[in-house]
Amino acid sequence: MNTITQEKLAQAVALLNEHNIDAWVTFVRETSQTPDPALDILLGFGLTWESALILTRSGEKLALVGRYDADNVKKLAAYDRVQGYDQSIRELLTAEIKRLNPRTIALNYSPSDSGSDGLTHGMWLKLRDLLGEPFVSRFVSAEDIARRLRERKSPAEVARIRTAIKKTETLYDALFDLPLTGMTEIQVHSLASDYAAKQDVAFGWERISCPIVNAGELSSIGHGIPDTIKIEPGMVVHFDMGLRIDGYCSDLQRDAYVLRPGETKAPPEVQRAWDACRAALEAGRAALRAGVPCWMVDKAARDALVDAGYDEFKHAFGHHVGLKVHDGGSLLGPHWEKYGGLPDMLVEPESVYAIELGVMVPGHGYLGLEEDVLVTGTGAVYLSEPQTELILI
């Protein structure tokens, strides 16, 4: 029994009713190679052979799976009926769809939202062949329900995210206790790796670039892999790290400045940039409320930074955090084509976003801020302990 899965399945049925959809069919196979992000929510583990998870607006929860996967699904005690098969899913699946005769069949595809886009094109072709008319004409995108199910975190989900954030902060504390000056990015990255391994916690993204460590202005900003650049006085050192604990993630950036001989604080150009970033992050957070179009939140932060005299950041201001570090769903971002329809979505209540922005300070390095927040009835509140001052090394 897994209470989070049961909680989320009940939420899914409510969403089917809210969006007037009769049935939601998640159709997958060999999910270790081609996982469907919806499966993480609807099941919590992988499936091997062609499998269909069917939820209906009347509350039916069916799982049609290969024989050797059936026991695991039954043990979850979240589906009313679990049927195993040996040679083909065809009979089971067509019989259930004919019986339910849904006017709309929502499938996991979406040009905009990767989190709602787990159905492969090959499996879409296969489903079309299996079900035939009149059902193929009733296919619709499950985006409206799949993304909201992911976005609206249940209390148990928020609790797990909090745990991941807390551990990340502890790991950051341990890192900043080390004598970092003189170490290379690679050495710092490797110490963080060892620490995480000892604590048996998993990184939120590929180990080779988690944490991201950027020492000074020549470092590779973005999704860079640590380099042999040494941490030296006068540099801004920037970290980006996420952990994944009990299935849920954190995503936090932290910044330090390495004092030069005689310095007791960061130089004015670094401090000014830091203050501008902090203010812009807060401007974005203040704009982040349920029901607001996502692009407006991005704009609030973006404008604040530009008005302070800095270049606009080259990414979106905020993304969901949950089962993944980049959890899909809406995006607090500008109307850039690569973001598709995501910036026009409205902020959902109980969303957890990582909000982030940054500035390159010439001669010193990249300052990047990122905190995790929860959208509540009274606005966005920090789940992390926000970094309000530059760390001095």
Next chain:
Amino acid sequence: MNTITQEKLAQAVALLNEHNIDAWVTFVRETSQTPDPALDILLGFGLTWESALILTRSGEKLALVGRYDADNVKKLAAYDRVQGYDQSIRELLTAEIKRLNPRTIALNYSPSDSGSDGLTHGMWLKLRDLLGEPFVSRFVSAEDIARRLRERKSPAEVARIRTAIKKTETLYDALFDLPLTGMTEIQVHSLASDYAAKQDVAFGWERISCPIVNAGELSSIGHGIPDTIKIEPGMVVHFDMGLRIDGYCSDLQRDAYVLRPGETKAPPEVQRAWDACRAALEAGRAALRAGVPCWMVDKAARDALVDAGYDEFKHAFGHHVGLKVHDGGSLLGPHWEKYGGLPDMLVEPESVYAIELGVMVPGHGYLGLEEDVLVTGTGAVYLSEPQTELILI
């Protein structure tokens, strides 16, 4: 620089020519949520924003990726040209496709082979919208090239698989040196876990069921999780274990018999079953040659076992092993609908298969055999040291 990636890209270009395809486009985004199995071969790490890897039959290798992913791709030194973008891939992508003007554009979708089916339906819709006619009419499945690229192992890939096999055999040796009698399945599983952790090797599938340990006939066969059943005299003890080292996997089963007081060998019914399994495995291996239809290899092993008086096994005889334990591509299996077109594919040279079968011996337990073999010009040769006799405990 990653020589395996370079080797595989050269192989991909040869396959484009072999199959008369002008361009192969791998179109992905947010691959931590929706990975494309082809990316493991074509790149070796994930991508964030809409990205296109384009290979042409003339040997061009282009990567169009989001700005922050571009550095990592450049460092790989495997693509001739890496272009980063900020707001939209549209201009870059349409310009390249118009310039190349390919008569066929292969995309990663396949109703049969999950390893060739990494393009999501949403991304297929998006690509259709981005490219428009006349290019949409030139879309074809990349299955022919994608699966062969995965199936035909390069010498460097075979070397890595050999390493994983060798370590698996060492771990098995260590396990069989332990006083297993009286231990529960859970205890043995946990000792194997500890050993692997100490050696810093990763299991090939979910840790909770790797290795699979089956003590006696009441144990859960298949994808079962270890139980509290104790290993006792008279039992067959069956193991199934895979490791993943340097990205490549092994998959091997081993069997032991626990002697009862006074016994110096296994009882005749156990020995007969073992001999029948070994003979059937060898019959399958003898039939396994490049160019043979996959189902015929399965049939050779299946018939041998049935002719010896045993039930046929409820799974396919052989699956590819490589980047994954179940690596996709063709399947040495019977014509069951769930296997789609895989059993009708022909065996490719340089394939590495795990070949496996088993028999339940009433009163004693499950005997399962599995070895890893390489398809060479002179037939299938063992990469593993095959178990030719029952281990006696």
